[in-house]
Amino acid sequence: MGKYNIDDILSQLGAENEAPKAGSAAPGRPAPKPPRRLEDMQSAKRPHTIDKAESSFSPLPAMPSAQRRRDSENDPAVKQNSSAPTTRVGQAVSDLYRPEAGEGDNSGAATELGEALLAAKAVTPEQLTTAKNVIKQSPGRRLVDVLIEQGADEAPIQAVVAQLAHVPFERIDLEKGLDGGFDGKLLQRLGSDFCKKHLVVPLRTEGKRAVVGTTRPDDVFLLDEIRRRLGVPAVKLVLVTGFDVRGALEILGEDDTQQEDLNDILADVDEGDVEVQQKSSEAVDLEQRAGESPVIRYVNYIIQTAIKEGASDIHIEPEEKKLKVRFRIDGILFEMMNPPVSMAAAITSRLKIMANLDISERRIPQDGRIRCTVQGRKLDLRMSTLPTAVGVEKTVMRILDTRSINVQLEDLGFEARTLELWKTQVQAPHGIVLVTGPTGSGKTTTLYSSLRQLDKNKLNISTVEDPVEYHLDGITQTQTHDRIGMTFATALKALLRQDPDVIMVGEIRDHDTAHTAVQAALTGHLVLSTLHTNDAPGSVTRLVNIGLEPFLVGAALNGVLAQRLVRRLCAGCKKQSEPSEDMAEFLQMQGLDKSQHWVAEGCDKCRNTGYAGRVGLYELLVVDDYLRDVIARNPNVSEFRRMCLERGMVSLQTDGMAKAASGLTSVKEVLRVTKEH
Numbered sequence: 240m241g242k243y244n245i246d247d248i249l250s251q252l253g254a255e256n257e258a259p260k261a262g263s264a265a266p267g268r269p270a271p272k273p274p275r276r277l278e279d280m281q282s283a284k285r286p287h288t289i290d291k292a293e294s295s296f297s298p299l300p301a302m303p304s305a306q307r308r309r310d311s312e313n314d315p316a317v318k319q320n321s322s323a324p325t326t327r328v329g330q331a332v333s334d335l336y337r338p339e340a341g342e343g344d345n346s347g348a349a350t351e352l353g354e355a356l357l358a359a360k361a362v363t364p365e366q367l368t369t370a371k372n373v374i375k376q377s378p379g380r381r382l383v384d385v386l387i388e389q390g391a392d393e394a395p396i397q398a399v400v401a402q403l404a405h406v407p408f409e410r411i412d413l414e415k416g417l418d419g420g421f422d423g424k425l426l427q428r429l430g431s432d433f434c435k436k437h438l439v440v441p442l443r444t445e446g447k448r449a450v451v452g453t454t455r456p457d458d459v460f461l462l463d464e465i466r467r468r469l470g471v472p473a474v475k476l477v478l479v480t481g482f483d484v485r486g487a488l489e490i491l492g493e494d495d496t497q498q499e500d501l502n503d504i505l506a507d508v509d510e511g512d513v514e515v516q517q518k519s520s521e522a523v524d525l526e527q528r529a530g531e532s533p534v535i536r537y538v539n540y541i542i543q544t545a546i547k548e549g550a551s552d553i554h555i556e557p558e559e560k561k562l563k564v565r566f567r568i569d570g571i572l573f574e575m576m577n578p579p580v581s582m583a584a585a586i587t588s589r590l591k592i593m594a595n596l597d598i599s600e601r602r603i604p605q606d607g608r609i610r611c612t613v614q615g616r617k618l619d620l621r622m623s624t625l626p627t628a629v630g631v632e633k634t635v636m637r638i639l640d641t642r643s644i645n646v647q648l649e650d651l652g653f654e655a656r657t658l659e660l661w662k663t664q665v666q667a668p669h670g671i672v673l674v675t676g677p678t679g680s681g682k683t684t685t686l687y688s689s690l691r692q693l694d695k696n697k698l699n700i701s702t703v704e705d706p707v708e709y710h711l712d713g714i715t716q717t718q719t720h721d722r723i724g725m726t727f728a729t730a731l732k733a734l735l736r737q738d739p740d741v742i743m744v745g746e747i748r749d750h751d752t753a754h755t756a757v758q759a760a761l762t763g764h765l766v767l768s769t770l771h772t773n774d775a776p777g778s779v780t781r782l783v784n785i786g787l788e789p790f791l792v793g794a795a796l797n798g799v800l801a802q803r804l805v806r807r808l809c810a811g812c813k814k815q816s817e818p819s820e821d822m823a824e825f826l827q828m829q830g831l832d833k834s835q836h837w838v839a840e841g842c843d844k845c846r847n848t849g850y851a852g853r854v855g856l857y858e859l860l861v862v863d864d865y866l867r868d869v870i871a872r873n874p875n876v877s878e879f880r881r882m883c884l885e886r887g888m889v890s891l892q893t894d895g896m897a898k899a900a901s902g903l904t905s906v907k908e909v910l911r912v913t914k915e916h
Contacts (some may be wrong), residue, residue: 260301286351290631352382355403361395362386393480397454401478406456411440411483413581421487423588424599425449437461440479440487447472452479487585488586489534534585537578538593541586544575546613548846549639551679553620555590556582557631568846569806569853570679583631587624590634594622600640601632608706609636617641621706639708648688651681652854652903654894660859661800665689665767670797671760672749677774678770681804681855682709682769686743689767690714699738703730704745719745727752735759744768750786757787774891775799775860779870793862793870801858803891805898805908807849812842813849813902822906829893835900854903858891 353371356362362370370385383400386545387393394410401408412420425441426434434440439453439461449471455461456476466474541564545553550566557563562583564576578586591598594607609620619639624632648658664672687709690700695713702711705719705727715737717730727744728751734742735755747753747768756766772778778799782792818826818836828831839849860883862870869882884890895909 247351332356341894352400352403355399356386356396359395361399361401362391367390387481393482397478397480401456404456404478407477409442409452409477409479410481411442411452411487413483413486421452422449422599424597425451425469426487427472427598431467433468434465434484434488438481438484439465440484441469444471445475448523449473449477450475450477452477452484454479454481454484461472534582534589538586538589541576541613541698543613545638546616546618548575549852553634553636553638555583555586555634557627557633558630559629562586567679569848569850570804571848573667573846587634589633590622590636591624596622596624602626619708621708641709646684646688648685648692651685651688652898653857654889654897657857657859657889657894660798660861661689661857663694664798664800664859664861665692665765667797669760669763669765671756671766671795673766673768673770673778673799675770675775675778675799675801676803677771679804680802681853682802685800685802685855686767686769687711690741690743693741700738700741701734701737701739702743702745703727703734704743728755731755731759735762735764739764741765741767746770747782747785752802753782753785753787757791757795761791772801774880775801775858775888776883777876778860779879780876789873790871793867796862796867796870798862799860801802801860801891803856803895803912804853805819805856805895805904806848807852807854808837808839808902808904809842809845809849809851811844812840813837814840815902826906829896831896831900837899837902837905839905849905850908854898856891856895856898856909858894860888860891 269894287298339713353367357364357367366386366389370382370389373389374380374382383396388398398408400525422441422443425444425859429439429441437453437455437458439451440451442450444450447505449465449469451465451474453476456478462474462476465476466472505618541553541555545566548566548568551567551570554567554572555562556565557580560580562578562580563574564578565574566570567573588598589608591605591607593609593611596605596607603626605624607622609622611618611620618641621637621639623635625635627633632795648662653661657883674685676682690702690711693700699715700713701715701717703717703719705721707716712715717734719725719727719730727746731742731744732755735758742756742759742764744752744756744766745768747756747770756768760766770778772781776799778801779792779796781788782796793839814837815834816836816838818833822836826836839845841847841849845851863886866882866886869879874882891912892909895904895913896906898904899909900907
């Protein structure tokens, strides 16, 4: 602390030279006085208080009364003249080095605090007497701490302390959390360990000054350390309750001292591990942390349940009076749980921390990635947040399980003839081969499984993806970064200088990518990619609409595979059923017998849905010389589709009805995902 001229200090304090008054009380224990009213104590302020000097220098730490007596006795000014400036100095230093309230049972501050608490009815006389007896047995303990430990309400106690200390008292709005309750960005800068150790939490900024809540606003060394850590010119300390501080830290998932609130909900969260890999590549085993907070445990519970149920996506959707957690299982969203709506911001913040996102930014969407291990399975969770009208972000996580790509083409549901033709397509020496379908239709799984069929020892195989969802051994994978100009077209052009044999492009989105892919195909490379079209023939029209010349499309395109995923009938409860008249007529139109009508019953194994797992429906268009000539003439969509069917293309619906007839799925499922053109 810097040195100050004592006259300047006294001037700021407004201390006056006062001689001791005659008739002062004789030494000895004063007679007990009845408790004064809080209003009287507030009006009878001492002439010299720390707030009078706060504009000139920082407050000094509390000095024990015994040390003040020793310093006063050793002060040369006291020895020379006991009635002159010494009185002024002693009074000023006494005001600066006030002992902390409740420092000891015999201190004046403790007595004053006790009287104020009784006057404000913050405690009962019995509670105060018991607390003072505890302090007598354990000297040095704070009266406030002992009262709270004995069950007294902390908020009114701290409110009285704040009034006596002339500092603001605030309650932290934990329901608002990061949306106005406290400042998560500043909290991260302070560090969770520091905040837990000193029971402090940043609340907000006021201009260039940070407002920090603490249970010990008189600690000058703490004030300096907070200012240093935050890197701000000024810090304003306000008095808060320890309960609020711990609650704020818990919302961020950093406090591990409270774990009782959701024990009933999370009673079964005891199987498997959830390890989250941070940027430092160090795994944090969340399951083995004995004292996890409710928020951390609940997030673990959501992820573990999603994996157990075989979900592909997790949706956390806040509403005004409700919080929904839905899982997409076998392509259908199911509402699985409803945590308290007050936990919405806390759950989102915890997930943001796991994904290394900015927890203080809630106005714009954010994308991140959580790498974790659940029950021994390595998973990637692609996370996306979106601001909503209710003030809390909606969070969606796509679960990327490496086991989903470690499947053979034979296990994806191809008919024998279609599988044979597809293998021929992906083993061609050059040309473009496309996989089409909506998001979540299994395009990536089909392409990855196809690449795994190729001989990686004899071929140079490279991919350009956005993002790289799964890592494949023996294959060079490149991620696009549009912000720095690393687009699909740019990456594809670079790959052409890498002597590739097979190139997989995540998606053909624009003219530049499509044009480069056609050039690669026409110069002796095999290019695999995806499009978003409803059927296989529609891909030709889409490429022409992007800006390619029809004759280039016809020359480069080898084949197009359109696909959908339908739910597979549960083997434990599916059964044949007599169809209705309308269904029987429809089956007859499809060339099927009414005995081939299978329905879903529902059982415990399939969550009473009647379905378990999914199987693919496929529509494969093989472009031969005849169709190349047709494409070069730029036919309309319906005419081109009719020609493809005439040349043996099996439609999505036809493939689906064949699977329904064999009991793999139901007619209802096939009609749900297909549309006859």
